[in-house]
Amino acid sequence: MSITKWDTSFLRGAEPKARSPRKRALIILNQPFSIPLLKSLWASTEWHCCADGGANRLSDVLGEARRELLPELIKGDLDSLRDDVRGYYESVGVPVVYDGDQYSTDLMKCVSALEEKERAEGTEQHDIIILGGLSGRLDQTVHTLSYLHKLRHKRQRVFAVTDENVGWVLDEGEHEITIDHSVLGQTCGLLPVGIDSTVLTTRGLRWNLTEHESSFDGLVSTSNHLDPEHDIVYVKTTKPIWWTAELRS
Known part of the structure; x- marks a missing residue:
């Protein structure tokens, strides 16, 4: 059996990106994070998606600099996305997609959007970097643990990252x-x-x-x-x- 190799070079920001042959996607959840961590992960990833209220977090932490880091997509059931945040991102051309499926979480909906993108473009799998998911509400943390456990059947590399x-x-x-x-x-x-x-x-x-x-x-x-x-x-x-x-x- 071959040995699977892992690294966390994405935590270092833009420098390793040019060296890595693998594409990476960042999914931002509705949990606190710092600007330094956000910028490192953003610079290491090619595709960026906010899961519902994750867009609130992105907007709030960046403040007046939020136009510098625009996600490719905001997706979820949109029950947490504030009207002012939705209005701003729509005004600068960021797609905001409602998905009311009650049998999938906002994180799952964002992963599905990435998979649709990969199929449409005929590209190889992205490594997925999830910002959040290991802090805050216990039920949400357990969901992250469970979902990544299941994702191993179809995704090669999925990471969850917090400031800790x-x-x-x-x-x-x-x-x-x-x-x-x-x-x-x-x-x-x-x-x-x-x-x-x-x-x-x-x-x-x-x-x-x-x-x-x-x-x-x-x-x-x-x-x-x-x-x-x-x-x-x-x-x-x-x-x-x-x-x-x-x-x-």
């Missing part, structure tokens, strides 16, 4: 994660979400595991540390598992 954390699902098998210690902080975790249990082997962490079972009823590897002596973390897992790492301020 970055996380994604490692499917069953072997993985190598390139660690940029200038961007990632000290703590990390491997979370057995959505599975009964998994067997983990790791290298490159301060406290490594060797064929160790992990489950909610047993061991959960939280508050582990990245080893500053290693730039690669190796993870072997028998079931899908969430990887999370702290971001530096």
